[in-house]
Amino acid sequence: MAVATVTIDGMTVQVPAGTTVLDAARSIGIKIPALCYDPDLSSVGACRICVVEIEGSRNLPASCVTACTDGMVVRTDTPAVAEARKAILELLIANHPLDCMTCEKSGTCLLQKYCYEYGVSSSPFQGDRHEFAIDDDNPFYVRDMNKCILCGRCIRACEEIVGRSVLDFSYRGFNTKAGPFMDTPIRDSDCVYCGSCIAVCPVGALEEKKMIGKGRPWEVEKVRTTCPYCGTGCVFDLNVKDGRIIGVTSTDGDVNGRFLCVKGRFGYQFVQSGDRLKTPLIKKNGEFKEATWAEALNLIAGKFKETKEKYGSDAFGALSSARCSNEENYLLDKFTRAVIGTNNIDHCARL
Amino acid sequence: MTNTIGEIADADFIFACGTNTVEAHPVISYRINQALRKGAQLVVVDPRDTDLAKWANEHLRLKPGTDIALVNGMLHVIIAEDLYNKEFVANRTEGFDELKATVAKYTPEYAERITGVPAEKIRQVARAYARAPKSTILYTMGITQHTVGTHNVFSMANLAMLCGQIGRPSTGVNPLRGQNNVQGACDMGALPNVLTAYQSVTDPAAREKFGQAWHCAIGEKPGLAIGEMMTAAHHGEIRAMYIMGENPILSDPDANHVAHALEQLDFLVVQDIFLTETARYADVVLPAAAFAEKDGTFSNTERRVQRIRKAVEPPGIALPDWEIISRVATAMGYPMQYASPSAIFDEMRSVTPSYAGITYARLEERGIQWPCPNTEHPGTPILHTEKFNRGLGKFNAVEHVDPNEMPNEEFPLILDTGRRLYHYHTGTMTRKGMLNDQMPSDYLEINCKDAESFGIKDGDRVRVFSRRGSMAIRAQISEVVPQGVVFTSFHFTETPVNQLTNPKTDAIAKIPELKICAVKVEKIA
Numbered sequence: 001m002a003v004a005t006v007t008i009d010g011m012t013v014q015v016p017a018g019t020t021v022l023d024a025a026r027s028i029g030i031k032i033p034a035l036c037y038d039p040d041l042s043s044v045g046a047c048r049i050c051v052v053e054i055e056g057s058r059n060l061p062a063s064c065v066t067a068c069t070d071g072m073v074v075r076t077d078t079p080a081v082a083e084a085r086k087a088i089l090e091l092l093i094a095n096h097p098l099d100c101m102t103c104e105k106s107g108t109c110l111l112q113k114y115c116y117e118y119g120v121s122s123s124p125f126q127g128d129r130h131e132f133a134i135d136d137d138n139p140f141y142v143r144d145m146n147k148c149i150l151c152g153r154c155i156r157a158c159e160e161i162v163g164r165s166v167l168d169f170s171y172r173g174f175n176t177k178a179g180p181f182m183d184t185p186i187r188d189s190d191c192v193y194c195g196s197c198i199a200v201c202p203v204g205a206l207e208e209k210k211m212i213g214k215g216r217p218w219e220v221e222k223v224r225t226t227c228p229y230c231g232t233g234c235v236f237d238l239n240v241k242d243g244r245i246i247g248v249t250s251t252d253g254d255v256n257g258r259f260l261c262v263k264g265r266f267g268y269q270f271v272q273s274g275d276r277l278k279t280p281l282i283k284k285n286g287e288f289k290e291a292t293w294a295e296a297l298n299l300i301a302g303k304f305k306e307t308k309e310k311y312g313s314d315a316f317g318a319l320s321s322a323r324c325s326n327e328e329n330y331l332l333d334k335f336t337r338a339v340i341g342t343n344n345i346d347h348c349a350r351l
Numbered sequence: 352m353t354n355t356i357g358e359i360a361d362a363d364f365i366f367a368c369g370t371n372t373v374e375a376h377p378v379i380s381y382r383i384n385q386a387l388r389k390g391a392q393l394v395v396v397d398p399r400d401t402d403l404a405k406w407a408n409e410h411l412r413l414k415p416g417t418d419i420a421l422v423n424g425m426l427h428v429i430i431a432e433d434l435y436n437k438e439f440v441a442n443r444t445e446g447f448d449e450l451k452a453t454v455a456k457y458t459p460e461y462a463e464r465i466t467g468v469p470a471e472k473i474r475q476v477a478r479a480y481a482r483a484p485k486s487t488i489l490y491t492m493g494i495t496q497h498t499v500g501t502h503n504v505f506s507m508a509n510l511a512m513l514c515g516q517i518g519r520p521s522t523g524v525n526p527l528r529g530q531n532n533v534q535g536a537c538d539m540g541a542l543p544n545v546l547t548a549y550q551s552v553t554d555p556a557a558r559e560k561f562g563q564a565w566h567c568a569i570g571e572k573p574g575l576a577i578g579e580m581m582t583a584a585h586h587g588e589i590r591a592m593y594i595m596g597e598n599p600i601l602s603d604p605d606a607n608h609v610a611h612a613l614e615q616l617d618f619l620v621v622q623d624i625f626l627t628e629t630a631r632y633a634d635v636v637l638p639a640a641a642f643a644e645k646d647g648t649f650s651n652t653e654r655r656v657q658r659i660r661k662a663v664e665p666p667g668i669a670l671p672d673w674e675i676i677s678r679v680a681t682a683m684g685y686p687m688q689y690a691s692p693s694a695i696f697d698e699m700r701s702v703t704p705s706y707a708g709i710t711y712a713r714l715e716e717r718g719i720q721w722p723c724p725n726t727e728h729p730g731t732p733i734l735h736t737e738k739f740n741r742g743l744g745k746f747n748a749v750e751h752v753d754p755n756e757m758p759n760e761e762f763p764l765i766l767d768t769g770r771r772l773y774h775y776h777t778g779t780m781t782r783k784g785m786l787n788d789q790m791p792s793d794y795l796e797i798n799c800k801d802a803e804s805f806g807i808k809d810g811d812r813v814r815v816f817s818r819r820g821s822m823a824i825r826a827q828i829s830e831v832v833p834q835g836v837v838f839t840s841f842h843f844t845e846t847p848v849n850q851l852t853n854p855k856t857d858a859i860a861k862i863p864e865l866k867i868c869a870v871k872v873e874k875i876a
Contacts, residue, residue, distance in 0.1 A: 138789075139784075139785040139788040139789055140785055140789075160384075160385075160388065161381050161384070161385070162377075162381055162384065163373075163380065163381065163383075163384030163387070163406065192377075192772060193789070194377060210785065221662075223643075223660050223661075223662035224658075224660060225642070225643065225658070225659045225660045225662065226531070226642075226649045226651075226657045226658065226659050227531060228531050228641075228642040228659075228780065229530075229531060229775050229780075230375060230376050230527075230528075230529055230530065230531065230775070231376070231527065231528030231529055231530055231531060231532075231533055231534060231651055231652035232356065232376050232378045232379055232527075232651060232652060233531075233649065233650075233651025233652065233653070233655055233657055233718070234378050235657060235718075238643055238662040238663075240662045240663060243663055243664060244663065245643060245662060245663055254655060254657070254717055254718050255356050255357070255378065255651065255653070255655065256378045256381075259378060259381055260378065261377035261378055261772075262377075262772065262773060262786070262789075263772075263773070263775060263781065263786065264378070266784075266785045266786065267775070267780065267781060267784075267785075267786050268643070269783050269784030269785060269786075270624075270625075270641070270779070270780040270781070270783040270784065271641045271642075271643045271644070271663070272663075273625075273783045273784070275625055275626070275783070276624055276625060276638070276641075276666045276667075276669070277623065277624060277625060277626060277630075277636060277637075277638035277639070277666075277667075277669060278638055278666045278667025278668065278669060279638060279667050279668050279669075280635065280636065280637050280638060280668075281626075281633075281635070281636040281638075282634070282635050283633065283634050283635070283636075288626075288636065291635075293668065293670075293678065296635050296637060297678055297679060297682040298682065299634075299635055300620055300635055300679055300682070301679065301682035301683045301684075303591060303617070303618040303634075304591060304593075304618070304679075304683060305683060307590050307591040307617065307618065310590075311590050313570075314574075314588075314589075315588065315589055315590040315591065316589065316590070316591050316592070316593070317574075317575060317580040317583070317584070317589045317591075317592045317593075318592065318593045318594070318595070319577065319580075319592070319593070319594040319595065319597045319599065320536055320539075320541035320595055320596075320597075321532075321536065321541075321595050321596030321597050321672075322530035322531070322532055322533035322535075322536045322596075323530060323531060323532065323596045323642075323776075324532065324536070324595060324596045324672050325532065325535070325642075325645070325647030325648055325649060325659065325672070325673070325692065326532065326535040326536075326538065326539050326647065326648045326649065326650060326656070326696065326699065327647050327648065327673050327692040327695040327696055327699065328595070328647065328671070328672040328673045328676065329532070329535060329536045329539035329540075329541045330539040330540070330547065330695060330698075330699040331672075331673050331676040331677065331680075331687070331695060332541065332593075332595055332672075332676055333539055333540040333541055333546070333547070334565055334680075334687075335593075335676050335679065335680050335685075335687075336593075337546075337561070337565070337567065337569055337570075338565035338566065338567035338569075338685065339567075339680050339683055339685040341567065341568070341570070342570065342574055343543050343544070343552055343569075343570050343572065343573055343574030344543060344574035344575045344580060344589070345540075345541055345542070345543060345574060346541065346542060346543050346574070346575070346576050346577045346580065347533075347536045347541045347542075347577075347597060348530070348533075348577065348597055348599070348602055348603075348776075349533050349536065349537055349542070350495070350496070350577070350860065350861065350862035350863065351602045351603065351776075351863075351865070
């Protein structure tokens with residue numbers, strides 16, 4: 001495969017031909033800010049914050065859409081680059097609510113991060129500001145397009161990853177807005193709430209409705225686990241605060257990367273349902289009565305032994321569970337065959 | 352799966368049979384989408400015009416229960432037109448002559464008469480599957496939940512082996528399994544005929560090994576499958592049951608029969624996270640921890656073993672299932688004391704060759720796909736690369752047979768059952784919170800022509816009758832189902848469709864024919 005040797009900030013690196021300047025720089029630990037760029041999506045070069053200086057180039061090209069060529073000399077830290085990036089940030093926040101104190105994204109927002117890094121706290125540019133209505137008329141999402149920076153990541157994720165193409169830009173110029181066809185509320189679109197758009201949004205424009213106000217990112221413990229629904233085996237982070245699950249966020253799963261479906265991302269509420277069983281129950285005269293573990297276990301051990309003695313081991317049957325863990329299925333297998341002494345064990349593999 | 356989910360994105364040709372991946376395995380459908388964006392061809396085989404079928408280059412809308420005829424037609428074309436992989440067939444398989452003889456009569460025209468799929472389409476799809484550099488087969492219960500379920504799967508394997516589309520990246524025979532740990536439950540021997548890693552109870556060496564490890568005598572007679580247990584309970588042969596995390600009252604066919612069987616028992620223990628429809632029949636209900644409240648492992652559909660981790664405490668005095676089983680065993684005089692799930696895992700892998708090299712430490716960062724025979728082994732993303740488990744891959748020549756219960760004058764429609772995007776299995780986990788807000792009830796999909804002939808309008812309440820039971824449900828006039836077929840899911844207790852379904856099972860795998868039973872539909876006045 002053809003390789004290109006490029007020099008970035010004085011460091012020389014060899015990369016396969018066609019590698020972008022952004023990827024080449026990041027591969028040797030050089031940080032370049034990027035808002036519209038996402039490694040799982042096509043690159044569009046829309047936000048321009050990843051601009052760099054390239055010797056022989058008349059302007060500052062966007063590094064996410066510029067391919068390395070052999071002998072290329074790149075500088076990412078010149079005053080011209082810094083000035084351009086700062087100007088882009090000032091333009092972005094000229095029409096962006098500066099409500100970081102209550103914004104859910106605070107702490108993980110890329111716009112906030114880059115403004116911090118480039119010392120941008122206000123904008124010299126004054127002009128019209130969006131006053132879009134917030135779209136939250138569905139159980140899952142809150143869409144605040146006043147915070148959208150038009151990077152288009154949500155649009156590309158919906159098309160390139162999920163294959164639904166629910167989202168696109170509508171209107172033009174200052175009025176440009178990312179959203180469903182004909183700018184309808186998300187509820188009236190073909191959206192199935194997989195939340196992939198939320199997973200890639202770099203700012204606070206797309207949020208999980210039920211997580212709002214539940215805790216700051218730095219207060220939340222993230223517990224990496226595997227989804228309890230279909231057999232795909234998606235991995236995600238349970239977000240836990242004060243001993244309660246407050247939501248699910250993306251991590252980097254072997255199978256799913258950052259992407260999930262509606263059940264994986266929003267199907268955790270059953271865990272904390274008030275209907276959960278909290279104690280053993282023993283049926284007496286047709287009614288369930290709460291019991292201690294000791295009472296329940298004594299009764300069960302007695303009855304199982306009685307069945308075995310009176311009718312033989314094969315008068316017992318166990319149904320194990322495709323929802324339970326390997327360890328639990330192994331133990332019920334062992335229990336049925338070793339403790340009871342029958343092979344009558346099955347589960348709903350066929351259902 | 353013989354292959355890995357991620358490989359689907361690099362396939363050239365995807366043959367998806369009886370799977371509505373977009374609804375039932377959404378994240379796998381993302382890989383199909385990626386493949387299509389790179390130029391792959393998608394052929395969907397399904398009587399229903401599913402969301403996945405809408406993505407297809409070719410949708411083969413066959414008559415329900417005619418998959419074998421369709422695939423035999425394809426095999427016929429591939430052999431007749433000399434498109435099969437002669438080197439693979441010669442070196443890696445046996446039984447080709449029998450296969451050739453069996454499919455000789457399945458000309459595309461003959462297959463068309465059975466399946467309703469035009470002969471020319473059968474030819475085109477067969478050629479494309481055989482010629483593509485990397486063809487992959489995906490299927491789910493549209494293939495398996497039939498009285499010929501095992502033969503349907505043989506057909507998939509015949510197709511892959513004939514064309515050498517197996518044992519390489521982005522090929523293979525890939526069942527997409529429907530539950531988080533259904534693969535693991537099978538791997539762990541929660542089946543009547545096998546111990547862990549499919550070590551048969553009929554194998555004396557396996558019985559000896561487990562007998563020593565577990566200090567017991569393993570019976571040589573395979574036990575009863577779910578449906579057989581229910582019938583045995585019905586007849587008073589099974590007197591006590593222990594049901595962990597299952598809800599057969601909603602999930603199993605002919606649910607009225609299941610209910611009666613559970614009522615007959617002397618003693619029933621149900622261990623679950625909710626008081627399910629099944630738990631109501633129990634004498635003792637034990638409260639279990641949910642997935643987020645315990646440590647452990649799940650094995651996904653591509654044989655990848657991955658960790659689950661405890662994030663929060665269980666409610667009240669509920670306990671993880673592993674701890675409850677240990678306590679029951681100990682109370683019965685068989686001490687089971689484990690410090691943690693990883694201790695159980697270590698014991699398990701000592702008797703389970705395909706899991707022997709997997710440890711909790713190795714799983715900390717990433718999952719591992721079995722077989723993984725030792726702790727240096729990286730795991731196995733692709734099966735059958737050099738040889739099949741039995742050595743040579745065997746062609747199992749199979750014939751088309753009609754489904755067990757065909758429509759007639761009294762029951763003129765076929766009832767097909769399946770899953771919905773927003774719900775899961777018997778709804779115990781998804782009939783809560785946001786998901787239930789989004790889809791609080793189900794509906795019966797009925798084709799507009801059938802609706803017209805039965806005088807049903809969109810949104811009408813109807814009653815669906817089979818030979819076993821009936822239920823009331825809202826009708827939705829839909830082009831998703833073809834004429835003669837109605838469809839709903841089994842997620843909702845208010846519309847318990849399994850009171851209608853046929854418990855007749857496949858003779859080999861004992862899977863019930865949940866995709867086809869004969870029904871009639873009447874508008875509720």
